[in-house]
Amino acid sequence: MLRWKKALTRAAYGVEDRVDALKYRLRKRLGKVNQVMIVPYRGHGSTDRFFLSGRVIENRAIAPPRDDDSAWLNLLNMYRRFASEEIRGATVRARFGSVTQTTVADREGYFEFAFAPDPALLTPEQHVYQVELELVDYPGPRRPTAGASAEIFVPPPDAQFGVISDLDDTVIQSDVVNLLKLVRNTLLKNAHTRLPFEGVAAFYHALQRGTNNGYNPIYYVTSGPWNLYDLIVDFFEIRGIPAGPLHMTRLGLRRDQLIRPNRRKHKLAAIHELLTTYPDLPFLLIGDSGELDPEIYLQVVLDHPGRIKVIYIRDVGEKKRANIQTIAAQVKAAGSELLLVQDTVEAALHASANGYILPEALPYIRQERSEDKTGPNPVEQRVRQKLANSAEKKG
Structure with a gap:
């Protein structure tokens, strides 16, 4: 990346970061923070390491899709996907058997986990595991109640490719x-x-x-x-x-x-x-x-x-x-x-x-x-x- 482009990117990043933080503090003060949800993304791993990520955002109220949804409704749902309000600084805990790990979401609400799984729960026949996620805390006016389950895909020992x-x-x-x-x-x-x-x-x-x-x-x-x-x-x-x-x-x-x-x-x-x-x-x-x-x-x-x-x-x-x-x-x-x-x-x-x-x-x-x-x-x-x-x- 060119030097001037790097400088511009960093300056714009700083401005956006301050504006987003100000907007969130204002919405929190006015009680405008909606129900918070954890969106887990399908993760991958091996018997040695699990990798998963996700995002903490406000509920976007997107209804399940239907064959007869109008173009306008699809457009509205697409707008909701891109206009989602992230929850920065949320504390999320992952649990897999006896293993737990806690992390803090970044400024865009994204979080990541990487940990060694509980070996007692791993079997050669199983290739999809469930990791439980819990919203421990977040800088908002309501007590955190959100939770979710993340899927981790692990190839078996006899996988051909x-x-x-x-x-x-x-x-x-x-x-x-x-x-x-x-x-x-x-x-x-x-x-x-x-x-x-x-x-x-x-x-x-x-x-x-x-x-x-x-x-x-x-x-x-x-x-x-x-x-x-x-x-x-x-x-x-x-x-x-x-x-x-x-x-x-x-x-x-x-x-x-x-x-x-x-x-x-x-x-x-x-x-x-x-x-x-x-x-x-x-x-x-x-x-x-x-x-x-x-x-x-x-x-x-x-x-x-x-x-x-x-x-x-x-x-x-x-x-x-x-x-x-x-x-x-x-x-x-x-x-x-x-x-x-x-x-x-x-x-x-x-x-x-x-x-x-x-x-x-x-x-x-x-x-x-x-x-x-x-x-x-x-x-x-x-x-x-x-x-x-x-x-x-x-x-």
Whole structure:
């Protein structure tokens, strides 16, 4: 970062920090602080170390998504996600069996934990653990009562490989190369109305099972902001996409950041951290050609020789094809493989031929691709609506 840009960033950070602190003190004095909630993000770890993060904010009052939500309601909910009021200085306690740890949320309400888990609670058969979170204290007018449960994903000893996947235009149709479509998909749709790429859920489940019907972990690394976390989690559940830890970005001013972090640096750092956490686990990388995934994944291959089995890049247009072929040659020279694929089935055929998924999974992937292309029929739409109504009543 240029010297003048660093100075500007630090000055803006200081101003924003003072303004936010003043606003919070004023709202607290006027009794305008709403119900406080802990938003835990899915974490990851090993038998040696758990990593989890989250945020303490005021309740945003976002209703569960429905198929018939209007564009205006989706836009309002999106505004609420980005206009959330963070609780700075909140004290949060994590508990896993006999292990407890306490931390304090930063100026944006974010907190992080890293601790050695209670070994008495770890079993080779279990790959998702629950860590209880408690809001111990916060600088507000009401007694803290918030709590939450965070999921920690731990690969089993017999995991064959891990998968690191991008989200936008890899799992979710975002159209990042078309600004108008990107805005429409992001701001005016919800978890029910946004679309997955055809066959992605069946393909990812096949990768997760591998060829031993076990559990291979899937990690999602995106430059999207944490403000969209609840939308992504709902989308995965509605579309049947395998759950896994998400690595997202923090918007806003920081001492070394104007508004949002560098996408390349963010993704490289997240992937490096995962490969370091699991030194004996090989990985498959999945992305698209719309942005920088091919370049980022090439750097990962160069930085971590022998760790990447294959890279699948979904082709979103001919603009970068020649450049991607050059990158593919560099990846091959480094001992790995990069495939530019037109759809999920093409990637699945390669995965089956190379022993990453079972051949029996291919008909299901093809079937789902066809169903995703045609969309739900009227009966399925009514079933989805009833499920949404039931979820709303329970909530």
